[in-house]
Amino acid sequence: MIKRSVLKTIGICFIMAGFLTSQQLSDVAFKTIQLSYIQTDRAVGILKSLGYSVIDFSVASGPNPNELIFEPQGEFAASLYKGLAAKPEDLPIVIMLPETENITLLEMQGAAAQGQGAQEMGVDLGGASLIYTTSGEPLQRLMIAYDPNDPETLSRLVNILTNEIDVAAVQVIIEALIIEIDSDKIDELGINLSGRQSLISGSTPAPDPETGGYQPFSLVLDKTLLGTAVDLEAKLQALISTKSADILSRPSVLVLDGRQARIVVGQQIPIARSTATGQNVVSATEYIPVGIVLNLRPRVSGDRNSITIQVETIISEAVERIGIGSVGSDLLSAPVFNSRKVQTYVQVANRTPFIIGGLISKKKSDQRGGVPILGSLPLIGNLFSFQRQTDERREVIVVLTPNLVDVTQRNFTRVIPKDSEIFSSLGNMLFQNSYRVLNRDVYDFGFIYTNPVYTEMVADITALQDKSMEAASDPDLNRFMEGSLPGEGILVRRMLYDLVERVDYYKYIRPGNVIYFVSDPSDPSNTLLRRFSRTYEEFLRRDGKRGKGLVLSFRPDELQTDGGAHLSRPVAGEVTIDIGKGEDYKRKLRSLNQDSERPAVLLYDPDMERRLYEVMVLRRILEMNPNITQNISNFKPGIEIIFPSPEALESDVHVLDIEIARYFFEINNYNNSFDAAFLRGMDEIGSIIDSYFE
Template sequence: MMRKIFITCFLLISTVFAEDIRVKYKTLQLSYITTDRVGGILKSLGYAVIDFEKSAGVNPNEIILTPAGDFANVLINGMVSEDDYDALPLVILLPETDNITLLEMQGAVSEKGAEMGVDLGGSSLVFTTSGEPLQRILIAYDPDNTEDLKELVSVISNQLDVAAKQIMIEALVVEIDANKTNTLGVNFSNSGSMYSSSFPEPDPSTGNFEPFTFIMDKGLIGNALEINAKLEKLISDQTSEILSRPSVLVLDGRQARIVVGQQIPIARSTATGQNVVSATEYIPIGIVLNLRPRISSDGNEITMQVETIISEAQERVGVGSVGGDVLSAPTFSSQKVQTYVQVENNTPFIIGGLISHKDTKQENEFPILGRVPILGSLLGFNKKVRSNKEVIVVITPHIVDVGSGSFAHVIPKDIDILNHWGNKLFQDSYRLRNTDLYDLGFYENTSFYNTVLNRAQNVIQENAVASANEDLADFVSGSVPGEEVLIRRMLYDVIEKENYYKYIVPENVIFFGKMLDNQGNAVVDKRNFGEIYRSYLKRFKQSDGLALQFESTESVEFADDYPLRPVANINRFELSGTYKNTLRELNADSSFGYSIYLKAPKHERRLYEVLVLRRVLEMNPGILNNINLFKAGREILFPAPQSLEGDIHVIDNKIAEYFYQINLYNDEFDRKFVDGIKTLSTIIQEYE
């Protein structure tokens, strides 16, 4: 009997501990690294990973995906057994869509010789269209143990899926008279203070140099600027010519290829018996720059592979004859340099020594008489002229940090042509300029801010749970408490500069006010701001200002036509000292609503500009999220003037809040900034 009881209890206990665990799922969208690389790295770290094997299906273009790996069968109906619990969190590499490009199909057409034209037959769209996001992983985890999940997400997000730095490479290709090279002030046969490389000795028979490179010393950037100025002087004197001035933005470690040139047609004929087949072959010529940079770990140096190819067509030469026709073909000159260089950031280096010779024949004759035999040769002259041309390539790399001023290398100039006003089909837009942005050093350089920022960075690196805190993650990525106040003010300045207030029709501006009905009950009524304000100005020209004070509507009975919303009371309000002091006094307690104060025509204009500001914010969602992303070159959508003129604009409590913050943005930012930093410090303390 005792044995039976023991066996029964043992089976019961085994059943309890062998209970399957239902998992939950979290999807991660990878931004930079690919899923296959993440999977391989996570396997090396000991995480369980499921990937897929592909096989052809029965139907054409059908692919069968089969889970593969040691953990392919761990999940059954969304549950994991007790024996497989150690596999959690389980990483599933979501398979990629193969048919995302038409280039492969177009490549088959190109092989038939259609690369110089357009295949009017188009491509066969044989694949099923897929609209899913790419590069995702799915994580299965135990909902009762989220610490392991947070640690895994932290490893992927903070260590693996990180963005590579970028490099802006500027190139200047100049062809100059080889005899004018000495005007650059560089002695190519000896190293000097202007550069850090040595040069090959010239060819004793020709006096020419082999292709070479030299690098400007970082401490002597003025020398680089001097050479650049002398190059520009040669260009202005028409003794040199800019062949190309390309620039390219490339990721760290990736190759960039710049091709500037043309294709020369060459006629070809193939004779087979009595048949002659003619064809045209295109030979590319021009300038080719192949570049592959690599940034050092400290971000101060760049190691770069450089290949420079410069080719051009020369005079035609005879290559044979067919019948009585002389066949000719052009000759091509080509110069090529391949090298490795290591330079400091923002430091130019020069590739030179690409010298070519061209012989030309000059003929001069006396009009009419020059065609007379013997007499023509006496009156005219013929001579051969040899020109020596040297091509110099100046390459300057700039490491681009989107969070610093070096980003200016890749943004357009501050010119009006980049703005798009008056579009017929698309929204108007404005591109931010450096002059539109505020200097943020007033808080970035404070110890109060930097101390808390360093603490946040440390806890996120050391604590996986802290890295999952959205407030800390946003703060470390550049978000600042109160940043929305500064961004709104900078946007307002653009609206003010572009005179957008004139597109607001005062008669189309309304607000909701409280009034009494025939029975004496308080109700909400739609009121026209333009009419009321014009009437007020006629009655009280030199008197007090007009205040729109919003309040709660909990005690107000509403008509069915109007939703629950704060209402505005219209009051005359005496100016208390300065205008800002009066506005500050009116908004001393904004918990029940903000107030608008109008004392001068410029205040009415500001109100209309704030109405435009709200529309701009609605058209650019997320623009207030990170002040580091509000930078020169960013395009801001603006409403079309026609829509502003025809729309009804409502003054509500949100407009009153914006109006107050636009006028007193320094006060509002300081308050939100200090309170926010203190709150973040308290959050950080929980993880330290």
């Protein structure tokens, strides 16, 4: 009895302790944010300075190799208990999720090779030992524990993280033009090595008094004097066209603000090495790089108008080989290198070219010739011979032009390749066909984004999401703020249709493989298959020249039975209508499609038949690129679109159904269709906004 009562008392104490603990803890909600640009440790350090509660971890080695033990640390480590808030006043709490250690395959191979001793080559041939556990979780994440009854505090924290801390750096594309130019033609560019000319401002070092050569220099072109960078390029092109200059290379590099980029244009020159050890001579070959090296580190100003660049330019070339001795019976020679190096800081406006030069080469040639024997006679030999001496001076100059690429405005015009069919991949045997979208393929939607209806909606959503965390996580509102437009699918499909029309893919649709379904008059629960080619050929033979048109109108076939509505394939109704002379086709098609649930196709000439086949190709492209219509802002020059193979289009059966009829109408009436869908969608978004104030 005593033992039983003691156990009962202990149990009551534990129950009371649990009851008291539950009364002291508060509910907590959690939100995970994946950072896109800044590292988590830096973001957490900034949040600490702002006064937010942060929990990070200490790391210790685990019981097994390559395993770690993480323990929360810091003054807020005990603020949470079993997912509840032990100290509600510390909320919101930012938890820096442990990061997976970055291990490259080269590091894994090196670790495995350490245990192989002298058999390192065996590791190379056998591959690396995959000794680390694969981790598949997202990287760079923060978890926020917050009070679900105080969403405004969370919204403020998320706004600081996403809009102030985790922001993308501006990118700079630096274009380099490396040319070798006749030094006598330098003046045509407005460059004077000892003064000031029309296109430049500044001065350059004086010639070397011993060699007479010029030292490296850098000149910034004055845009107020130059006008535009196009003028300089035009002058360079003029020199190139007259054979006074040669383009050695035209590289370009895309680099983040504040990061270093390196461009190397050159070659490796072999040098033979011989080492004498007693009576043995060991030969080896060493390669020395020569050419042009550009080290660049740009820094963009806060107003995005100027760029400060650290520039290091190294220009080297091998001139000749000279003898340096002998080893045994072998004569040794080594090349002589001319090298120039310039390090400078320049500050230029966006898209302003500047010149780096200084490698001037002098070549003297002495050419002699004449009539054999007679040319070598004394006194009169000069009458039968000639001698020509030439002195050529050429200089390598580098023209650098920085261009800003602002990712926040989705402007990648200078980064993507130029419009050329060479970047598309059509007609492959083993791989999917692809088409790279060109600038001409994308419509200009500025009239939408500047429309007051759109701009006012953006302002309303921004104000709402700043106050409501629930609205900030609303998928419909976020999709709109990310560039999605109501009715965007209609515009994307029309742009895709233009691609299909341009590449003539309609010819791969065989009319005999196009089918559609009609109701069975003798059995209402059944449908009949029809060949489109037979129906259309019969129409053309019977009514093609009588001013009539073939209408195929589609509707879902609903059969009322005792068990309820029975749904079968959408069926087509075949109707022949009169087409007035000169009647507008689109107006007639709109009248046939007043009921959106029953779209119709109107055909009476080859152009409309071709358009029908092109719409069938369009549907196949949409099936192969399922996400392409989800956000119109992603449909931009440079993206690749998967195209069906001609063989598949020729062999497959294509169903003419209600979806094809709807696409056919949208393609022919895309302006009106989009306007209606856009206004309808904007009303729906307005209703979502109003729901947060109810």
